Amino acid sequence: MTAVASPLWPPGFGLHERAALADPELVAAFRGVPTALVSDCLGRCVGSRGLVPYHGDPALTLCGVALTVRVRPGDNLMLHKALTLARPGDVLVVDGSGDVSHALAGGLMRLAAIARGVAGLVVDGAIRDVAEWAEGELPVFARGHAHRGPTKDGPGEINVPVACAGLAVAPGDLVLGDADGVVAVSPNRLPELLGAVGAKAEQEEELRRHHLASRDDPALRARDDERVDALLRARGCPV
Template identity: 55%
Template sequence: MTTPPASSPACPSAPAGAWPPGYRIGPAAPRLPAALIEAFRAIPVAVAGDCMGRSVGAIGLHGYHEDLAAVLCGPAVTVRVRPGDNLMIHKALMLVQPGDVLVIDGAGDLTQALMGGLMRTTCLVRQLGGLVIDGAVRDRLEWAEGGLPVFARGHTHRGPAKEGPGEINVPIACAGLSVLPGDLVLGDADGVIAIPAAEAELVLERARLHLDKEARIRATNLAGTSDPERFDALLRAKGLPV
């Protein structure tokens, strides 16, 4: 079986048909402008979700960094692995750039941890922007030390295998969240969302307008001057005589 050559550590490639079944390393996605990524740090996940139809985002993940104020924000490097196996996660950590967010499709399996404290050390050295794992972690106390936002499905003491297969920089589904390589991944105390790279500027514009609107509503709520017609009109439209 042919071993796929790599054109460079940052952007490996292989001739058509050269990858063994179940293995693939796609090219690194173009990076969003640094200023755009930084601007999203001021956007709550709930607001971004409101601006994307209120029907997208990961489901069932928990923050293991235990810092409610921590914000995960960066371009996605995607990984798909066999449940309980982290061989290709180790390879992905060789390819990431500072600020990248590793998004891992582990099929939601909780029988074996995909990452633990030793890999956390590697993530810190590589200056990873964060982790989103549809699977389990272990060594909870080390993740709780902070310095790296990590969202995972759950935890277990049982360690992973390193046999493969797996894929890097391919489209994945992670806890109900569709993610393409290079998408902007945003996470906070409310959850995790992925913003398609091509829509990031538009979502940022909408989110800023949404925050302005919320500020006006909050001010009227605090002053006790909110307009009851805002909801009465909705109720009348549904047939309730108010």
Template identity: 55%
Template structure:
């Protein structure tokens, strides 16, 4: 008797406290990134949805699938709770779409915060008409296979960024970040808020013609040493 299993499944990690997610949704990704050494985040994944007023933030449910196959995605939806972000490592392949308009719409109806696919999607016109967050590497008209194999709730890599089950996935039109739940999130939120306050002061100074540019001399001097 064969012991082959098309899918390897693990339980979902505990969800991030709602208060933290609510705070993150009020912050632009750039303000968070500036306080994470500017070295964390996806490269090459793009938002395909209509821009919304708030940042996407949710608990990661992860999946690793064969390129262009969505059996893992279909099963992983059962592991998602309202407010989760489904993150799929499809190897960055663009030959066949992992999902399209129907399956991203279904994800929105069960309350997901968003979907991230390191692979291809299709039905882009439908997806762009909705504010439901969908990120992907690219687009193709060719549909998915449904054969597996795949894994659910394992560490994955999307756009060069490692995402573990239970990480906080944050995204806006600039891209995506994954933040460990034990990564000092309350402190990160306060630092990001401070960035916004400082930026508002800078913009006001620019409007009034009193922006102090002396810091440029200090930067150049530092680089010359």
């Protein structure tokens, strides 16, 4: 990734070129795909931990392309700069080192992000003006909240790989979020993953029909019991 920033910038500051964008139609195909399905298809070992959805509506989901920001804990200068660079459909993914002593984004930034068509924010840090975020429209996931505001001194970098609440995110990754959490996927994995989540969704729908039918069919419930016992026997349990 080529740096755009002048070499005269102070240490710790950086502004880097945007990553190549994924196919917009492919990104759109993931809109509404549950994060649990994506996680299952990626080995059940990826995704954020400890982020809280603050947008009020559990049905509001996040889908967009990562514009990453790494900031000094409690400082949002480079987050403001990233917002000026954001394009419609971008997700601002902020590595704030998990610090929740000072908020990195509040209600005014929420309005600015909506005005620019930002798809959402994922903040490994704190936000504030919680009641405004809870109005919905813009998905936001954060580590916590605090009334104390940020400094605007820097340093920080934009469009660099970041760690966000246990989630590794590279610039240009697809970012999905819902009531279960947040996942990020490299663009080169999207075509294969789309097929996998489609197959997984069909499998789960079949299981839903099975469980609904088993309410009135003891034989189906007995089959489920045996499936669980078979798993236990395979692990040496005397059932």
